[in-house]
Amino acid sequence: MELANFYLKDKTLIHKLFKVLVPRYMNYTTSFTSMYLLSNRDIDWSNYRQRSYVNQRVLIELKGNPYPPLLNHDLKRNNLLHNILLSQVSRDYYMNRTNVDSEISKEQD
Incomplete structure (x- = not known):
């Protein structure tokens, strides 16, 4: 209590500190x-x-706190250009990889 009284210039904040913030x-x-x-x-x-x-x-x-957060981490960023390009490259890579794997298995049979 004495520490809060020393650091807080507005003495009404001491009540808020112990009645609102500490229980939260x-x-x-x-x-x-x-x-x-x-x-x-x-x-x-x-x-x-x-x-x-x-x-x-x-x-x-x-x-x-009751206000919206400063950084919203729940934003969906699928429509950003670099994410679209990376997803397409990834899709092409796996399509080519499965095609190559299927050709190798056909050659072995």
């Missing part, structure tokens, strides 16, 4: 937040492997 996440066994790194315009990509996230802006989303 009491039985969670995994993390109850999702963190998204926001793009930064002044990134030095010349040394990207040693880049630190010190000045990086992030967005934290509470799981189970």
Whole structure:
């Protein structure tokens, strides 16, 4: 309680923390937040492997909130051009493979 009182400037949020958020996440066994790194315009990509996230802006989303999620993972992306092309190539590959297998089996008989 003292820790929340120290960090929260708006004291009405202490009530929300203990009456709304703590009961919602009491039985969670995994993390109850999702963190998204926001793009930064002044990134030095010349040394990207040693880049630190010190000045990086992030967005934290509470799981189970009443609002729509930031990233919708349930989107069907079958109609995107590269997915159409890949599915056709895959279909052609397996059709050719079955034809070759059937020809080999005929030659062996």
